[in-house]
Amino acid sequence: MSLAIVHSRALDGLNASAVSVEVHLANGLPSFTLVGLAETEVKESRERVRAALQNSGLSFPHNKRIIVNLAPAELPKEGGRFDLPIALGLLAASDQIDAARLNGFECAGELSLGGELRPVRGALAMSLALRQEQSKRSLILPEASAAEAALVAGIEVLGAAHLLDLVAALVPGSDAPLRHASPLPRVKAAAQPDLSDIKGQLGAKRALEIAAIGEHSLLMIGPPGTGKSMLAQRLAGLLPPMTDEEALESASVLSLAGQFESSRWGQRSLRSPHHSASSVALVGGGAPPRPGEISLALHGVLFLDELAEFNRAALEALREPMETGRILISRAARQAEFPARFQLVAAMNPCPCGQLGNPLTFCRCSPDQIARYQGRLSGPFLDRIDMLIEIPMIRPTELAAIAIGESSPVVADRVALARERALVRQGCSNARLAAQDLDQHIHAEPAAQAFLQKAAGQLGLSARGYHRLLRVARSIADREDSAAVTQVQMAEAIQLRRGLRAN
Template sequence: MYAAAMSVALVGGVARAVEVEVHVGRQQESFKLSGLPDTAVREAKDRVRAAISSAGMDFPNRAVTVNLAPANIPKAGTDYDLPIAIGVLSASASIPHASGAIITGELALDGKVRSTSSTLGAGVLSAQMDLACVVAKGAAPDAAAVPGARVFGVNTLAEAVDLFRHGLEATPEPPTRANPSSPHRSPDMCDVKGQLLARRALEIAAAGGHHLLFHGPPGGGKTMLARRFASLLPPLTESEAVEVALIHSAADVVRGVLPDRPFRAPHHTASRVALVGGGSGIPVPGEASLAHRGVLFLDEMAEFPRGNLDTLRQPMEDRVVVIARKAMTVRFPAAFQLLAATNPCPCGFHGDPRKPCTCRTAAVDRYRRRLSGPLIDRVDLVVEVGRVSAGQFSATSSEPSVDIRNRVIGAKEFGRARTDQIANAARDAIGAALESGMITARGAVRIRRVARTIADLASEPVVDEEHVAEAMALRNEW
């Protein structure tokens, strides 16, 4: 006797359908599991057996074969407990066939259903395939946040069995609306006094998607500014929010389907795997992918080991992390915007107007060299953040994020609609600066890009001399 149930696997931040096939044969009692299961999946056998018995039903004492298809996707975790149990019960004719729903959930020995990291993925598949999904009750709102998902939450295996016996006739979970006071909400720019230059740089970076580096003495507010950057970005669209949430769930990071852009700030001791993803077993996304469509903030960037920083080059270039394994290649999207902050030297006071730097010159050079090279070449804006003077500190309130964000959204819309043009005079100005040695060829490209964004912020289709001039004044060779 054969039955199949549908479940879900997260591969590279994408939800893929997995078919749980169960065959109950006439042979002597046994339990076989195939289809690239990991240890946690193998152990499903014991949990499923106990849970079925706790639910007051019989586990068939014959040869049970379970196959998770397609066999080439590795499956991990306890997500398949519930679909295996449902499959076994329908194959042994205890309940009707259950192939019309995506099922995920871990089983406790007493038959309770626990939530799993693929709950959201089940919701996504439910919407994509126009099927119902059955998940743990506690996590059902996560899946119900996916537009178009039809979600049933169950507390126990017995409830799930009931649901299938009644042909999924119950009322599905109501759709979840994003909580406006989510903990992911970014702090506001109105808290930042002074720092006009840095504020302008943040606005341009937000409008043009430029990577940005702040440098300056400690206590200048680099980190404070950077932490407010996400608040300047337009909210995620619904489908982007789902995509981002799905990547987070693949890393087992709880984040609902929220419009807020992710803001990830890994510590400088983070390993390469933590930064770009990977790990033993099934590859999990790293910070670069968790920051997808949001901000990756590297505080004290020069403290990161150089090799770890270099792993970020590929995602910055391709906007995707590719993890190649013997069995498969997994791609995690990683279209993040890099924001970095660093002291100018180990002691932090190199170039300070008042305080002498106590570092040895060689140490300063070494420190700066850590940030040189291919990574910093991709950073369009390098801005010095000085310490705020007392006058600025007592200044009246600053512009709130929402006003800046509206300009940013306007510039992005304008940028999508226009064709890129540059006035001859503006092109000549860049050429002259290049020729006089004021800027390098790479610097010229950066200035061109930043000038384009400045023009977009002013809703000007043609980049003119003034835009180039402002870009010049913001340039800062590291």
Template structure:
């Protein structure tokens, strides 16, 4: 919501008041404005200065109000033309020497200004970030003096240079993974359809190494997806002014709280699931995460968004991410190894898996048991296909998906959009009855089978594709 900064200078005892539900950072803006004016050899008039932040019933937070307050005071002092200033939106934090420091949220502010037909005044270091919003007038000023001189005609602020896409680091190559053909296959299927993946195996089996190579199999972000990612990171304060071309990869520590995962805090900032929007969210040691943090993923997985509801804020962030998780089979990690498992086996494995709720497991499309590769086999095994080769197959399969249902990956497609042979549908229905799959589990089974068929370039899902998808379906304990 846009905030209108209104300034009135009237006779009375000297005072500088800010009203309109300002928080501590906004209330302290008067001292930063006073110091910035002093650095410019200006002094506030010995009158009553009243700043109103409208609408007055909306809580105002953050230091980005410094710059509009200073500009409003200068306009009230008749040092800036009010008519020209009214054609711009502004945000920025003032340093004590009058410099304009970067703030969060410049890109969404620029898009809002563009939609309202306004220009934007922002910090000089964030001019290129604002330029991604479209063809709008941008005044990216290094300090308050430059702005004052620009509006008075003594100086011209040049338009900011257009930013370029960020250079992405080299992705780890899938060819480094030797053996583990089943896990590699699951990784390729997950990349094809955007399916959620669970990797189960003992310590050192290569689960984290596999997950780290998934982003290298995904295609580049589309311009719209890159803009969505940039907006979220701009609000979070992690955007560096250059949109990234590759899908984001987030891997929070298992000590992350529910607020850190879904978003929140004093200013309702986006959480990890929103920072992973259009990318991959990797949760290593899944059962070690707080149960509340894991359960916050359930609704965003289905809806693709999350709503941070607080007493003073109600914000909805996009959260369309691909979930990849890894876990040990039990607390000691060696369940199934007769020489190393603990004396509580197999009960320890059941208790460890019980930390993850059934509804959460039901939302995971692919489950893989990652068996460790013996050192001798690891040294002698040939290198597998590289990420580039697999990514080419994934790109071809995704092109088929786009032709069938534009803008929708298989992981979110409707059953009616998935062509399937009669014998394949019969097998899926019989398996769903035998395995007691939920309606969600049955739908996700068909989606995985469709991705397998797309990788093979087959128009209609066949029985063998459903059979392979069943092999990757997680069996909840107690369901044979």
């Protein structure tokens, strides 16, 4: 047989698009041509496949004109994932394995020069694509990637460590079975930082709990050493456990970036990029487009420390994803869409020297310097943050006498109960409640509504800021198991949005 077709998949954003690897052997001047919009890594497959076949004791068709077509031609292909399909196609076209059996499989894998199979990115995306398409094909992957893909129920995933393992099962007349992959073991997660490690800061801890209940974004402003970073690092431990679907979505994005770890299965991600990160690093991009930090933090927490030191363009790029929950990366040739359902928590100093409001150290910044520093955050960006709070400095003599507070599991139980109340009432967290549904689900008392109207006029709130206050107030009411939002709860929501002294 001179023509063989092997099924595989290429990563296109978060999708795994179907690719047919067509291998044709023809008479003529010996050559090895690879076509189909292949990137440099794919074109290098020719040398890896040639060496892998020879070093595995298999025959390479030296005397043939080899043409490999990766269809569809307009879909970009990158990485070493097509090494295995090309090798199997060559073996099938030269009648070394049964070509008819290949139609029941999809495969991907990088080959070493000795024929060993190396893991590839996006194994979960491939398995999810098969489930979505309700395909009857089995998935063949390197063992490490197969265990990852087997997390998706209902898909037959087969693993192999070496090219010869597949050849032994696919030679004509063979009945040697392929190994079924077992899902990655659910390793017990390492202990997360506990909220009881932070002494004092009761107001900040309460704000953190409210943010966890409603999935609200939070900005903490205070002098260095007040515990802002410690508080932010404990937010993920207060959030309710992820559902299996959310865990799969999160793991799929991490797999796409090659960062999935079995020990983190089912845990909400905490991403903390350095303040020198570019807008592409935060929102995604590149050629081909890759997910950024906002997508890698899917269903988790994105912590931006030293917020005012971030590049202005990088912060402005977060505005649309914070509203829509997705990011569409458009380039001249292609578009890629990634999810961006993350919870933003940020921290910053109140001024350039950082000591504004510190009773222990004198602030040497002028009012103009303070205004310029805080002005690095644009009004439209701040308008999209639900809660802006001030973290006060606690004197060391007072800190030693403060008792240990509540632990994370205790607070997390309250958060889960309050989040469940919101889900039963409206089917989503308070932060995701659409503007047109606010009147139906907020249930503010007349006195609370009148108080908000008065405060909104004095504070100059935009419509977006007004709606965000309502959502925060609803989260406070859910914490207290209150059917209606009271005036006291509305006042607390307003107070949780007044963190910048210059505003």
